[in-house]
Amino acid sequence: VPGPVKNLQVVDTADGEVSLAWEEPESDGGSKVIGYVVERRDVKRKTWTLATDHIDSPEYTVTGLQRDSMYLFRVCARNRVGSGPNVDTDKPVQAKNKFDVPEAPLNVIVGNVTKFGCTVSWEPPESDGGSPITSYIVELRDRTSVKWSPVQVTKADELSAIINDVIENKEYIFRVKAENKAGVGKPSAASQPVKIMDPIERPSPPLNLSWQDQNKNSVQLTWETPLRNGGSMITGYIIERCEDGSDKWLRCNARLCPDLFYKVSGLKYGTKYNYRAFAENAAGVSDPSNLLGPLLADDLH
Structure with a gap:
């Protein structure tokens, strides 16, 4: 049978997933390695559960894991004679992102209001959750409704959005969410209601x-x-x-x-x-x- 795989490591974690990588064994036991067996174990349990027994490359992402549980993993190489010894990961890992979603964006302001639309601007959140912000999601709701709907997505370096998908003379409320690799964060505080109409000014004198x-x-x-x-x-x-x-x-x-x-x-x-x-x-x-x-x-x- 093959010898033990080398340098088994956890290379990434995400919600419900853990990615593993390793190196081929030094010895194939005289018969070519035809695959690897990957098993997982919740640290609260004594039994190992098969993740895959037919992967042929020295890497695998174990899915379907509980986000709040801690797991150990083990891998062995297989040839036509049988399976080699298992190699275990050295410490339990949690099946969640290494970082959090961003906090809420700050100071959402609506300006440049005309009958065609408006501009929504904001400031970045105080914390990006440990991972760079990838985008912002602008949401709106009709003042008479409780349902929020996404209206525009901007890039991470764009802190404003021109909103045209609105109806003249209706009142809208806006908010913004930040997104990073971990997901979408909590929404900002809602803006003041804004009526979509051309701005009015005081008249000139009689x-x-x-x-x-x-x-x-x-x-x-x-x-x-x-x-x-x-x-x-x-x-x-x-x-x-x-x-x-x-x-x-x-x-x-x-x-x-x-x-x-x-x-x-x-x-x-x-x-x-x-x-x-x-x-x-x-x-x-x-x-x-x-x-x-x-x-x-x-x-x-």
Whole structure:
């Protein structure tokens, strides 16, 4: 029979798998080695279990192992006469990756939002689990759903992704996972919900604020629509007045004015006032219009 195999080693471990390698025996016993027998044993048990008896190369990956169990292995060479002596591995090994999955990526931010999509960016996790990160997986869910779906996979050196597989005016939440040789890690914290739409800004100021019909306690103001509505409909206008020489501005209209004119009343006869107007949309209030005044509250206008 053949002599013992040489240099039996565990060369790699993975979840449920252990890879072995060895060298041919110095002596084939006068008959060519035709194969090897590989056996395994859970250290909690006394019996050996056959892994293979027909492998013909000096390496083999034993599969179907329990990830949390410790194993010993033994190998013998076989020729036509029979099997040689067994050679055992020197210490038990666990059938799991030598490293862990990465921790969760950090600081997921959604930006550059338009009606066509958005950009999701993030920072690497604090730990890669002992093995280099191979990719990142970007996931999304509709705000009204609980189901997360992968939407894009990036390379390890790409810390952002342009997301176009979304529907205009829907709200989405995003998160990111890191992957290494051990597998996919835990997800990042979820982003804030983002509505897929063109960005809106505050409108530009109303134009050409002017007056008509001044009397001792009221004045009619008029203006024109702003040059830009900021991508959102103008919801109304705010008018303010200030006594000349003061910096204390008072709002004249309690509710937004929907028109391009407004009658300011409650003026004090013989007092000079300055006026200004603002436009408002869903994003906020514009800068003030041109300053109008000072106008004297009397009947001479």
